[in-house]
Amino acid sequence: MSKELPRAEVLSMTQVLLCGAAIVTLSMGIRHGFGLWLQPVTMDRGWTRETFAFALAVQNLAWGLAGPFAGALADRFGAFRVLVAGSLLYALGLVLMALATSGLAFTGSAGLLLGMAQAGTTYAVVYGVIGRNVAPDKRSWAMGVAAAAGSFGQFLMVPVENWLIGGLGWQSALFVLGCLALAIAPLAWGLKEPRRAAAGASQQSLGAALREAFGYPSFRWLMAGYFVCGFQVVFIGVHMPSYLKDHGLTPDVATTALALIGLFNVFGTYAAGTLGQRLPKKYILSAIYLLRSIAIVIFLAAPLTPWSVYVFSAVMGVLWLSTVPPTNAVIAQIFGVQYLSMLGGFVFLSHQVGSFLGVWLGGKLYDATGNYDVVWWIAVALGVFAALANLPVRERAIERAPQARVAAA
Numbered sequence: 338m339s340k341e342l343p344r345a346e347v348l349s350m351t352q353v354l355l356c357g358a359a360i361v362t363l364s365m366g367i368r369h370g371f372g373l374w375l376q377p378v379t380m381d382r383g384w385t386r387e388t389f390a391f392a393l394a395v396q397n398l399a400w401g402l403a404g405p406f407a408g409a410l411a412d413r414f415g416a417f418r419v420l421v422a423g424s425l426l427y428a429l430g431l432v433l434m435a436l437a438t439s440g441l442a443f444t445g446s447a448g449l450l451l452g453m454a455q456a457g458t459t460y461a462v463v464y465g466v467i468g469r470n471v472a473p474d475k476r477s478w479a480m481g482v483a484a485a486a487g488s489f490g491q492f493l494m495v496p497v498e499n500w501l502i503g504g505l506g507w508q509s510a511l512f513v514l515g516c517l518a519l520a521i522a523p524l525a526w527g528l529k530e531p532r533r534a535a536a537g538a539s540q541q542s543l544g545a546a547l548r549e550a551f552g553y554p555s556f557r558w559l560m561a562g563y564f565v566c567g568f569q570v571v572f573i574g575v576h577m578p579s580y581l582k583d584h585g586l587t588p589d590v591a592t593t594a595l596a597l598i599g600l601f602n603v604f605g606t607y608a609a610g611t612l613g614q615r616l617p618k619k620y621i622l623s624a625i626y627l628l629r630s631i632a633i634v635i636f637l638a639a640p641l642t643p644w645s646v647y648v649f650s651a652v653m654g655v656l657w658l659s660t661v662p663p664t665n666a667v668i669a670q671i672f673g674v675q676y677l678s679m680l681g682g683f684v685f686l687s688h689q690v691g692s693f694l695g696v697w698l699g700g701k702l703y704d705a706t707g708n709y710d711v712v713w714w715i716a717v718a719l720g721v722f723a724a725l726a727n728l729p730v731r732e733r734a735i736e737r738a739p740q741a742r743v744a745a746a
Contacts, residue, residue, distance in 0.1 A: 348470045348530060354479060356527030357463040358486030360420065363521055364427070364458040366490025367514050368451070369599060370498035372575040373592065376582070377507040378443075386579065388440045390700025392448040393575055394693045397567065399452025400459075401689025407456040408465060408682030409543065412675065416466045420525035423457025427518035430454050435511035452689075458521055460484070460661055461685055465678030466528045468669045474614070476669060480662035481610015485603045488658055492599030499592045546676040550683070555671060555730045559664055560687035562622060565723035566660045567691030569629055569716045573653065574598070576699040580709050581646060590643050594650040601654025608655075610662035618663035618670075619730040625656050626727070630720030632656070637713055671735050691719075 375389050411419045430450030437443040456462075463483055471479040501510035541549075550556045578591035612621055636649040665681050672680055695716070702711050 348466070348528070350471050350475070350479065352527050353466055353470050354482055356524050357466060357483050359524050360458060360521050360528075361460065361463055361483055361487040362490030362493070363517065363524075364423075364455060364490075365487035366494030366599075367427075367431075367498075367518060368455060369490070369574060369595065370495045371447075372578045372595065373495070373499055373502060373588075374507055374511075375575065375579055377502060381507070382438070382443075384440060384443075385700075385704060387697075387700040387704050388443070390575065390696050392440070392444040393571075394697035394700075395444050395448030396452040396455070397571055397689045397692030397696060399449050400455045401452075401567075401686035401692070403453045403456035404461050404682035404685045404689070405679055406682070408461045408678030408680070409676075411462045411465050411678045415530050416462045416678070417525050417529035419457045419462050420528065421522045423454050423462075424519055424521035424525070426450060427454035427458060427521065428515040431511045431515035431518060435508040435515075454518075456682070460487070460665070461678050461681040463528070464665045464681055465674075466530065468665075468674035468677040469530065473670075477613035477618070477662055477666040478610050480665055481607045481613070484606035484610065484658050484661045488599050488602030488606050488654075490599070492596050492603065495592060495595040495599060499588075541675060543676065543679070546672070546680070547683075549735065550672060550680050553671070553735060555732075556668075556680075556684075558726050558730050559667060560684050561726045562626065562723040563660070563664060563684050563688040564691035565626060565719040565726075567688035567693075568695035568719055569633075569691075570657055570695075571692035572695035572699045572712055572716060575696045576703070576709060576712075579703075581641075583708070584641050586641070586643060586646065590646055593643075594646050597647055597650040598654040598657055601651045602657040602659070605655035605657060605659040606662060609659035610666075613663045613666050618667045618732060619727045621663045622660055622727040622730075623724045625659055626720045626723035629653065629656050630717045630724070633713060633717050633720070637710075667730065667732055670732055673734070 371393060375386065378384070379386055379389050407419050407423070430446050433446035433450065434443065437446050460483070464480055467479050467483060468476060498510060498514070501513055505513065574595065577594060578588070581591045581594070582588065609621055609625070632649060632652045636645065639645050664684060665677070668680050668684065669677050695712070698715070699709060699712050703709055
């Protein structure tokens with residue numbers, strides 16, 4: 338059976354949750370409003386929507402590719418150093434995003450730099466600290482609390498970012514956000530683990546952990562489901578403001594919609610984390626993906642009005658990041674917490690490949706067809722697939738041969 342790391346010399350749960358929640362609030366809150374920049378940036382620079390969408394697609398892919406490396410570094414050396422580096426990179430990326438005058442430079446800043454920054458300042462790194470410092474009987478709940486904080490950041494930051502764009506212009510707004518991203522660095526001090534808790538007892542080699550995870554079917558099913566999660570939420574988050582404007586609704590409707598997603602996701606992620614302590618997590622995940630597809634079908638079939646947008650946003654908000662706590666809790670439950678940040682990073686890589694395709698295909702197919710209809714229906718079909726993909730997941734701790742445990746000790 339997989340073993341927990343020693344519980345000695347750990348941080349207090351309250352400290353971990355307060356600092357971790359604040360970090361996720363900033364890192365996720367800032368990025369959630371990037372869709373508000375699509376039209377002002379493309380109009381000012383004379384770019385197509387695909388240019389903007391491709392940069393954000395690269396951002397999501399870079400975030401995913403850097404995630405396992407950031408997670409491995411956090412597992413090996415502790416989250417503090419990774420978070421500080423991520424904070425500095427986040428601020429730099431936002432400043433260069435404002436200064437970019439070519440599509441290539443915009444992709445390098447808004448795409449590559451910000452993607453790597455998010456890998457070091459979001460869930461995989463923070464959840465590794467939670468896994469190592471919160472008892473298993475409270476772990477799913479604690480992850481729900483951290484995810485709810487990220488959702489609150491989305492609710493809080495979208496109207497703030499819209500106000501900054503309107504009052505200061507889109508470039509100055511990015512400079513302000515760059516200063517705000519620097520606040521992650523001092524907050525990271527609260528997640529600085531004692532050396533033994535950060536590095537852990539050497540129970541298993543990194544290579545053995547990777548071979549074990551990728552050879553286990555449940556891990557691959559979790560990756561498949563998370564791919565769909567990324568496709569759906571990033572397509573909606575980036576392209577819905579423009580979709581609504583194309584149909585004659587005001588920018589305020591889009592701002593309110595994104596804020597409602599963040600607000601209701603506070604309840605959704607907390608509920609998912611709490612339910613994960615009581616119900617099989619695979620059924621929670623399957624229900625979330627199926628309900629997303631149903632919500633999209635109803636949204637597309639109903640007349641498009643501000644109130645239909647608000648209802649859809651509230652429903653999707655409940656389902657938005659509610660996949661995060663049960664997915665990461667299942668990984669910890671199956672494989673233990675020694676390499677939780679790294680394994681969570683690999684699952685998140687699948688999420689970000691889906692995000693890349695969702696945001697890029699949104700712009701690509703819009704430019705090709707003049708609307709977003711095809712991408713909406715792709716999102717529906719993928720939701721049904723993910724609902725089915727999570728059902729075979731086995732949640733119990735992985736069985737390890739006695740000789741493997743001895744060799745890993």
